[in-house]
Amino acid sequence: MRSSPPSYSTPHPSISEFKMSFLRPSVLYQLLFMNSWVQWMPCQSWEFLSWPGFDGLLRGLVVVLLWSTFTEISFIRSSSMYPTLHVQDRVLVERVTYYFRRPAINEIVTFRAPVLLSGHSEDEIFIKRVVAKAGDLVEVQDGSLYVNGVAQNEDFILEQPRYILDLIRVPEDHVFVLGDNRNISLDSHDWVHNEEKKPALQSGRSPQGC
Numbered sequence: 001m002r003s004s005p006p007s008y009s010t011p012h013p014s015i016s017e018f019k020m021s022f023l024r025p026s027v028l029y030q031l032l033f034m035n036s037w038v039q040w041m042p043c044q045s046w047e048f049l050s051w052p053g054f055d056g057l058l059r060g061l062v063v064v065l066l067w068s069t070f071t072e073i074s075f076i077r078s079s080s081m082y083p084t085l086h087v088q089d090r091v092l093v094e095r096v097t098y099y100f101r102r103p104a105i106n107e108i109v110t111f112r113a114p115v116l117l118s119g120h121s122e123d124e125i126f127i128k129r130v131v132a133k134a135g136d137l138v139e140v141q142d143g144s145l146y147v148n149g150v151a152q153n154e155d156f157i158l159e160q161p162r163y164i165l166d167l168i169r170v171p172e173d174h175v176f177v178l179g180d181n182r183n184i185s186l187d188s189h190d191w192v193h194n195e196e197k198k199p200a201l202q203s204g205r206s207p208q209g210c
Helices: 015-020 027-033 036-040 054-070
Strands: 071-075 090-094 108-112 125-133 137-141 144-147 165-169 174-178
Touching: 108 174, 125 144
Parallel strands: none
Antiparallel strands: 071 090, 108 125, 125 174, 137 144, 137 165
């Protein structure tokens, strides 16, 4: 009997699959799910469906406290990160990783804008992609982003940038961030022209991973 050919349909991924596929496992993920002591969690067997005792309630409380302290759910309110993130998408933001290391290139971070922007409150949260780190030389010419003189291959952006950014060096303790929708994103390429001369996001302002 001839078997039917395999199906190659690609169903639309769920929000969690789509948002987390391009991200490295965070420190929080490794802490909660990759260590052997996670076996104390009450959901290791079907017994967790029964009414929990004091130990079960205590363990559940610990999990809730860890979750609420180190994570939060944010809504995407603009298309500056399109097509990676869409308006009204939800992303899970964790607050642990950058206490242990600096943001890495191509990671997506949330943060408060480093300068006071007209029409934006100082508490407004931005979400962008890290494209350069402290000490890197950044410029945008002829529709391409150059970091340390090398044109970046960015297959995740919507379109090539139509602006020009003269060569700058990212200051110490800063990262340079851009939105994937380059031509409408309010990001480091705009802030470099601000009178305060803050061309990038200062790492010390507690960026958070998502």
